[in-house]
Amino acid sequence: MLLVPCPHCGPRDETEFKYGGQAGIAHPADPESLTDAEWLDYLFLRDNPKGPWRERWVHTAGCRRWFDVTRDTLTNEFGDIGG
Amino acid sequence: MTDSGLRARSPLEGATLAIDSTSTLGIRELPFLVQVGLRADPADEPLMSRLTTVLGARPPTDPNTTSISEDGTNQVLWLGPDEWLVLGEPGTAGALESKLRSALDAAAGAVVDLSANRTAISVSGPRARESLAFGCAIDLEPPAFGPGRCAQTLLARANVIIVPVGPADEPAFRILVRPSFAGYLATWLVDAAVGLD
Ligand SMILES: [Zn+2]
Numbered sequence: 001m002l003l004v005p006c007p008h009c010g011p012r013d014e015t016e017f018k019y020g021g022q023a024g025i026a027h028p029a030d031p032e033s034l035t036d037a038e039w040l041d042y043l044f045l046r047d048n049p050k051g052p053w054r055e056r057w058v059h060t061a062g063c064r065r066w067f068d069v070t071r072d073t074l075t076n077e078f079g080d081i082g083g
Numbered sequence: 084m085t086d087s088g089l090r091a092r093s094p095l096e097g098a099t100l101a102i103d104s105t106s107t108l109g110i111r112e113l114p115f116l117v118q119v120g121l122r123a124d125p126a127d128e129p130l131m132s133r134l135t136t137v138l139g140a141r142p143p144t145d146p147n148t149t150s151i152s153e154d155g156t157n158q159v160l161w162l163g164p165d166e167w168l169v170l171g172e173p174g175t176a177g178a179l180e181s182k183l184r185s186a187l188d189a190a191a192g193a194v195v196d197l198s199a200n201r202t203a204i205s206v207s208g209p210r211a212r213e214s215l216a217f218g219c220a221i222d223l224e225p226p227a228f229g230p231g232r233c234a235q236t237l238l239a240r241a242n243v244i245i246v247p248v249g250p251a252d253e254p255a256f257r258i259l260v261r262p263s264f265a266g267y268l269a270t271w272l273v274d275a276a277v278g279l280d
Contacts (some may be wrong), residue, residue: 001223008146008164016237052106059240062235063146063163 006059007067020045020056023068036041050074090116094202094262098269108210108276113203113257117171119179123192124165124236133186141185142167149233151244158234160246168197168244168259201244202265206272207255210279215245215256217275223247229254 003016028034028042047053051074058066071080093114100110123130125144135141139152143161150159157172157179159194166229173177183194206215212223218239222228244259258266 010146012236015220015240060143061237063166065163 002076002078004057004059005069005078005081006057006062006065008063008065010057012059012062016059016061017057019059020058020066023054023056052079088111093101094265095269099264100269102273103274105209106276106279108206108208108214108279110272111205111275112265112269113205115173115198116203116257117169117172117173117176118197118201118259119169119176119183119239120193120195121159121167121169121183122165122194123167123187125191129279130187130190130192131266132197134183136268137182137186138169147232149231158246160244162235162244165192170246174184199262201259201261202260204237204260204265204269204272205255206256206258207253209253211254211256214272214275214279215258217278218271219245239268239272241268243268 003011004014004017016025025042028038034042052070052072054068054070056066056068058064067081069081071077072079093112095112096114098112100112102108102110102245114279121134121142123134123142125131125142129146138157138159139154140157140159143150146161148161150266151157151255156172156175160168160170162168169179169183176198180194180196187194216223219236221234221236227233228247228248230249233244235242235244237243238245238258241264241280243259246259247254248257249255258268
């Protein structure tokens with residue numbers, strides 16, 4: 001099991017969290033102007049790196065706050081917290 | 084309420100919380116504990132000082148800590164960066180809610196009576212910590228977790244708020260749990276206590 005570093009509560013078991021996928025996906029400023037291909041990209045297409053990337057978690061069984069964290073997808077090691 | 088013949092029932096009323104007579108672990112419900120949810124901006128200093136005045140305790144900004152009013156009647160639990168749960172004696176919800184609401188005044192925030200949202204179970208005795216540890220992943224030992232702390236976490240897979248009370252050598256814990264989980268959790272606690280022997 002992962003020990004997820006909540007920026008408020010500190011490291012807690014993964015079972016206390018829900019996963020939120022890739023961080024930094026901004027809602028389109030003008031959704032109506034998007035093409036189908038752009039919608040597809042916004043809704044479904046995500047990076048899939050081997051190594052560190054930024055992802056979202058929410059501490060559902062704790063402080064119930066969303067946060068961003070860096071996790072290495074190869075080693076599962078967590079890095080910078082925040083956001 | 085006596086006029087209408089209605090009587091409040093706590094979620095664990097009538098539940099069997101007895102362990103065998105040799106057990107030193109005490110499990111009992113603390114019914115009708117008053118719980119008022121408070122949301123406010125901790126950076127709004129005038130607001131925070133108004134809240135401190137009416138509570139007799141400053142809402143803590145350190146995660147997972149609590150503050151207690153000087154007269155001991157209210158305990159303020161940190162639930163989030165801008166969220167607290169104020170505990171009070173049974174029957175004080177209305178008064179507590181209205182004084183918090185007047186302290187909030189026009190500031191952004193919320194004051195909501197959540198007393199029926201959770202009931203409280205007291206677990207006490209020399210081995211109370213050990214019994215909780217059967218189903219709780221967080222470190223319950225002082226100094227990580229002693230008086231003045233609180234934690235929202237999972238206990239036997241149920242969402243709870245755990246509040247340690249009493250001295251470190253004779254720990255007692257208040258477990259706040261949703262009414263629909265209270266019967267299950269109480270049964271689990273009794274079972275865990277049996278497992279101690
Ligand atoms: Zn947290």
